[in-house]
Amino acid sequence: MGMRKCDGGTLLHDTESRLAEAYSRLSKHRSCWKHMLASLYSNGKKINKQQAAEFWRYNSIPQCFLGTFPSRKRSKRRKHECRIARVIKEKKRLDSREFDRYFQNLWRSFSEDKRTSFTYLDSLWFYWYMKASSKGKVLTWIKRKQIFLKKYVLVPIVCWGHWSLLIFCHLGESFESKARTPCMLLLDSLEMANPRRLEPDIRKFVLDIYRSEGRDENKKLIYKIPFLVPKVPQQSNGEDCGIYVLYFINLFVKEAPEDFSIKDYPYFMNQHWFSPQCMDNFFAELDLFGK
Template sequence: MGRTRRSGRTTRRPGGGAVTIDLESEGCTDQPSKHRTCWKHIQALMLARRTRISKQQAEEIESFKLTSPCFLQTIPCRERSKKRFKRNNAVSKLKKELDSVSFNCYMENMWKSFSEDKKMSFAYLDSLWFTMYTEASTGAKVLEWIKRKHIFSKKYVLVPIVRWCHWSLLIFCHFGESLLSENNSPCMLLLDSLEMANPKRLEPDIRKFVWDIYESEGRPEHKHMISQIPLLVPKVPQQRNGVECGSYVLYFINLFVQDAPENFRMEGYPYFMKVNWFSPEGLEHFCEKLESLESDTL
């Protein structure tokens, strides 16, 4: 018969020839990657591969052990900085696909960080409201909730949208102004970090959403005029992978609140919202800061 295995041990076949080594008896239960060119590394690697070797190879390893000790437990390792680990973990967390619960949590903490003067000009809607509006069973409820936001008294209204597993940002500008105004005429901005996904596909739902908001508020504007409100899609920085869109929307909001003009006029469009609006390094720094805001509230 060939070799047999008892309780994790191997035995050598009598008469020489091919043999196997009892690696576990040598204490080689560590992962091979933990060792650095030592005899235990060699044996642990063979254990992982269930390697059968010749008698001569076994004797060579036995000889190698005499002169090559394992240094695994002797090399000092620097303790990993908790702050650095926390920061790296924070960035990786925001680089993952954000669900609505996580997004709203980050949004609330970021909103608290803005000055009261800034917040006076802004309102924001829950990230699920737009999607809920498109569903027949919850559309009316969403319109009632929006009423409580008094959006027609604000210069800007931030509307995060998550559709088809992708985040984008809709911004209502000067909705409280007359549609015939020459200086502060209402308009809409749609910021999308994945332009190749065709942000304009949202336009039919956005148009209906806006009309229903005006109607539910009892506004006097005619439907035809409301349908003429410009929907602008500036060429903003684009995401580098398929899951960063939620982080980009949060960063869009952060920078827009900080830099939005006192009065948004078409002749100044797109203002600061250009393809080089911010750098990847700026986004990284923002993610770290945002995560620190979340940890401070725990």
């Protein structure tokens, strides 16, 4: 703490410099008597005790408290939102454990009807499928999911440190169907990273799923399943991809049509689908879904 000697040799706290700093900050606000005083002080205008007393007498109730004296106790919900907001601001890229915790909270928030039409694969299954040593195990796990009985299958993918969302639509339907078109969607918040680089591996993945289920669809037809990459909202930095995938899941489950048809593609999935502020608000609520 700064100290200095006065004429009498007594040590005094250097409050003057601290006051100057505080007044300088306060001077940006001029909605109450405190800020009016601060403005005068920071602009080098002197004010005597009598003038200060007049300010106090006629302006005893400041209009602005700078949040120092709240009118009521801050709610627990508001405290939680502020904490999550700080997490959003400082957040590093979500790891698989964090992602799965948030996803489970989100999944439980959906209605029973939605959970009947949808299913999902673990966020690491595609990554493990890519390793020869665990490919067979992954295909066995997927078989238990009975994905060909579902309208939509959510497949979060983390690859090369980046999250994206693969969605299987109507894989159990006929390839000749026009109302329920079997197709694959890849939603990626970082288009500049070239999401289509995953297409060859995803097509092998799908072919192996069909084969592991003992289905007799022709290989050429399976490889012709439309692979679509809609132009969805893009992240502003390199750390938000996992959060974007969670929000893609949230909105797609809520807005997906009863029957997905290529004719109406891309539906709601476009670059103006949602705003960054909407996504931040969603993430602030995400922990609460599981409470």
